[in-house]
Amino acid sequence: MFDTIIQNYLSKLYLPNIAWNDIIEIIILAFVIYKIMAWIKNTKAWSLLRGIVLIVVFLFVAYILQLRTILWISQHVLGAAIIALVILFQPELRQALERLGNRRLFSGVKSGSGGYERFSKKTANEIVDAVCDMSKAKTGALIVIEQNIKLDDYIKTGINVEAIVTSQLLLNIFEKNTPLHDGAVIVRGDRVMAATCYLPLSSNENLSKELGTRHRAALGLSEENDSLVIIVSEESGNIAITSNGQLERNLDRSTLMTRLEFIRTHSRGLNPIAYRNTKVTVKDTDE
Numbered sequence: 001m002f003d004t005i006i007q008n009y010l011s012k013l014y015l016p017n018i019a020w021n022d023i024i025e026i027i028i029l030a031f032v033i034y035k036i037m038a039w040i041k042n043t044k045a046w047s048l049l050r051g052i053v054l055i056v057v058f059l060f061v062a063y064i065l066q067l068r069t070i071l072w073i074s075q076h077v078l079g080a081a082i083i084a085l086v087i088l089f090q091p092e093l094r095q096a097l098e099r100l101g102n103r104r105l106f107s108g109v110k111s112g113s114g115g116y117e118r119f120s121k122k123t124a125n126e127i128v129d130a131v132c133d134m135s136k137a138k139t140g141a142l143i144v145i146e147q148n149i150k151l152d153d154y155i156k157t158g159i160n161v162e163a164i165v166t167s168q169l170l171l172n173i174f175e176k177n178t179p180l181h182d183g184a185v186i187v188r189g190d191r192v193m194a195a196t197c198y199l200p201l202s203s204n205e206n207l208s209k210e211l212g213t214r215h216r217a218a219l220g221l222s223e224e225n226d227s228l229v230i231i232v233s234e235e236s237g238n239i240a241i242t243s244n245g246q247l248e249r250n251l252d253r254s255t256l257m258t259r260l261e262f263i264r265t266h267s268r269g270l271n272p273i274a275y276r277n278t279k280v281t282v283k284d285t286d287e
Helices: 002-012 020-041 045-064 068-088 090-101 121-137 167-174 213-224 253-264
Strands: 141-145 159-164 184-188 191-197 228-232 239-243 246-248
Touching: 045 068, 121 141, 121 167, 121 228, 121 239, 121 253, 141 167, 141 213, 159 167, 167 184, 167 191, 213 228, 213 239, 213 246, 228 253, 239 253
Parallel strands: 141 184
Antiparallel strands: 141 228, 159 191, 184 191, 228 239, 239 246
């Protein structure tokens, strides 16, 4: 009798034939859903998502109890609610699409002799020298290093410089009570493009209250594009960097040089904080 019941159940059970293209679709959908959930969790949409889940549960209960008036209202409000969500989260959606559009899916990573270099080793040394000197003197600084995404809109907010990067130039720019010390310096390749540039402040509500305007501006810019931003605290002299919305604090000279060397020799604008355990060979001579 037991075998008969099992056979009758299996005969009525519909088991679809899974082909190789179905498996590919499942993998793609799982990856897309995971990325969407990870993006939502890192934005203010996370709290909204929990509210949406509660509304869905409430509507499900209303459907079970056949609360027709509530169901009728929800059907007519749904379209307007979707449009309202798109308008409300326009900055987050724009940021996500910009990051997707700036990904280089087929670009390789080259380093070493004959490979890709975003800026020269001399420029990296000059930046590190200036940052360490400003750290010792507790001189506040904000240095933006452009990667793949161009920062022309932010360069226009500052004063045009277009000079070769040297430690003396950076020290003079950020010297206290000088005309150019307030704001950020933007570095493109081996040149300082502009000084006193304005950066967007981060809207992340979970940031520590001890972070000042420089750190919030650095995080705000790195949340919008792939640039790396170096911060020197005026209060403590601590060195920090931000990349891809992440903050790494209390860097020493060696660690800072390693982070710069990472983005110098990688063509894809990777996040050096995420790849902090990657070994990077720092050579003493220019290639």
